[in-house]
Amino acid sequence: MKIFKKEQLRLCDEHTIKNRNLRSIDLMEVAATNCYKWITERYTKDYSFYVVCGKGNNGGDGLALARMLVEGDYEVEVLMLQSKDDLTEDTQINFDRFPKSVQFIDNDSFEIENFNSTILIDALFGIGLNRSLDGIEKKIIDKINQISAIKISIDIPSGLPSDELPKENQTIFKADETLTFGFIKRSFLHKEGAEYTGNVHIIDLDLDQDFVKNEATDNFIISNNYIKNNIRKRQKFEHKGDFGKALLIGGSYGQVGSIALSTNAALRVGTGIVHTLAPECGYQILQTLAPEAIFHGAGQKIVETIELLVNDYTLGIGPGLGSDNITKGAFEQLLKNENKPLVLDADALNIIATDKKLLKSIPENSILTPHPKEFERIFGKTNSSLEQCELARKKAIEFKIHIVLKGHYTTILTPLGICYYNPTGNAGMAKGGSGDVLTGIITGLLAQSYSPTDAAIIGCYLHGKAGDIAALKKSQEAMTAQDIINYLSEVFVTLNK
Ligand SMILES: NC(=O)C1=CN([C@@H]2O[C@H](COP(=O)(O)OP(=O)(O)OC[C@H]3O[C@@H](n4cnc5c(N)ncnc54)[C@H](OP(=O)(O)O)[C@@H]3O)[C@@H](O)[C@H]2O)[C@@H](O)CC1
Ligand SMILES: Nc1ncnc2c1ncn2[C@@H]1O[C@H](COP(=O)(O)OP(=O)(O)O)[C@@H](O)[C@H]1O
Numbered sequence: 001m002k003i004f005k006k007e008q009l010r011l012c013d014e015h016t017i018k019n020r021n022l023r024s025i026d027l028m029e030v031a032a033t034n035c036y037k038w039i040t041e042r043y044t045k046d047y048s049f050y051v052v053c054g055k056g057n058n059g060g061d062g063l064a065l066a067r068m069l070v071e072g073d074y075e076v077e078v079l080m081l082q083s084k085d086d087l088t089e090d091t092q093i094n095f096d097r098f099p100k101s102v103q104f105i106d107n108d109s110f111e112i113e114n115f116n117s118t119i120l121i122d123a124l125f126g127i128g129l130n131r132s133l134d135g136i137e138k139k140i141i142d143k144i145n146q147i148s149a150i151k152i153s154i155d156i157p158s159g160l161p162s163d164e165l166p167k168e169n170q171t172i173f174k175a176d177e178t179l180t181f182g183f184i185k186r187s188f189l190h191k192e193g194a195e196y197t198g199n200v201h202i203i204d205l206d207l208d209q210d211f212v213k214n215e216a217t218d219n220f221i222i223s224n225n226y227i228k229n230n231i232r233k234r235q236k237f238e239h240k241g242d243f244g245k246a247l248l249i250g251g252s253y254g255q256v257g258s259i260a261l262s263t264n265a266a267l268r269v270g271t272g273i274v275h276t277l278a279p280e281c282g283y284q285i286l287q288t289l290a291p292e293a294i295f296h297g298a299g300q301k302i303v304e305t306i307e308l309l310v311n312d313y314t315l316g317i318g319p320g321l322g323s324d325n326i327t328k329g330a331f332e333q334l335l336k337n338e339n340k341p342l343v344l345d346a347d348a349l350n351i352i353a354t355d356k357k358l359l360k361s362i363p364e365n366s367i368l369t370p371h372p373k374e375f376e377r378i379f380g381k382t383n384s385s386l387e388q389c390e391l392a393r394k395k396a397i398e399f400k401i402h403i404v405l406k407g408h409y410t411t412i413l414t415p416l417g418i419c420y421y422n423p424t425g426n427a428g429m430a431k432g433g434s435g436d437v438l439t440g441i442i443t444g445l446l447a448q449s450y451s452p453t454d455a456a457i458i459g460c461y462l463h464g465k466a467g468d469i470a471a472l473k474k475s476q477e478a479m480t481a482q483d484i485i486n487y488l489s490e491v492f493v494t495l496n497k
């Protein structure tokens, strides 16, 4: 699914209007009608509505919605921001169409009756915001934010930019629900913006699909359809040799569990043959936890050499590896000798952070899976999650690698500079071991000849989806990384339907 900037969103509206022979007021009516449907499917006439409108088209959406609520016999008051400028043309039309009187506000002395059943609709500013709120607009939103009604933003919480993140202490409407038109806005996908949106729902405006198909963007959200269409179907006569050979390298005394999790995850995504290279102290543990995998000992308590087998295998390196100098030496040697894409996680990344010239030895198209702190150790500090994402894009291009920046909405940056946001996953996964599972999943997919980009995209999606099922069945609190592995089966069953 594409993510568009606000200029592109406007163009999309314009194309739709032109190609469908519509007037812009008709599109506004569609927008308001679909918001009305969404709201009235969820809230009965026991609720009363306050709709707060600005002078731009976002205010026009609010006025049209308010009219529909009046016609639907809901109790509705409209508060309209007093402005020295004229309303936009369509907003004026909807102002004239509104059958009741409107209360104009030009300071924060207005009253909103506040019951449990009050719903406050925010139609003050949409994507036309062109500067931070201050003055009276700021005061009004500060006041509204104190009211404990159910709060619904139309298109975007007022004051939130669509393509950037808000600066600290900026005043922004704090919504419980955001009904956004056509597309997710990029700011919704970063913590600093997401804290204002509440739950986000896309309101379909039946926008021009030719425009959507042809308009270029370098930011996407991974869609269920993409995964369904690109998951490899197993053929009747295929044998284990057709499904790749993965070798997971990691573990050290006290941290063998990490590489066991990666190993089991690789086994659960369909890999033909899975091997593990870990220190001897992990022998019994690994043979017990993952009897299907073949164990290779390399060192007593730490990995000391990485020479075995590596030519034939797709390698995932790092979980529980430790960063002893001997291990580091073995890892450096491997980087020098390898030229096929690797999956690098955890201590493999920490070793690189201590010796950044190793970055140049990483084979092209490799997949690095840092969490934000690991990323920072390698590439330096940034001021926001969006800046970090953009720095990751730059580095992915520079070093011709994939960077999987982990978090809620994990972002995958490719060597071509494309950014994919993963929509699956939940805070139940914020636990030690979840990342080890991801390493195993991505390595297993890469071994099965998925392209490195697809291994990263599909891997993150499957990981989060299995995590979502685990949370449903076991709760976010009680689920473990092992549960993510276990519920991969349900994800595949659904995808294969
Ligand atoms: N066909 C379509 O296009 C459709 C569009 N739709 C809807 O239109 C919305 C976009 O509408 P929009 O462009 O009129 O802008 P909107 O956000 O309502 O108002 C911005 C106005 O406020 C002003 N302003 C800006 N920043 C400010 C600030 N900090 N403090 C104070 N004032 C500030 C600025 O004016 P200025 O003061 O700069 O002259 C500007 O005029 C979109 O989000 C969606 O809801 C739907 O109906 C579907 C069809
Ligand atoms: N709040 C969250 N929402 C969604 N996914 C999350 C959340 N917190 C963590 N995760 C996921 O869990 C994994 C954690 O990885 P990582 O921090 O490397 O853990 P570890 O190394 O302890 O296994 C990542 O894939 C991340 O995207």
Ligand SMILES: [K+]
Binding pocket: 058, 122, 123, 124, 125, 126, 153, 154, 155, 156, 157, 158
């Ligand atoms: K709004």
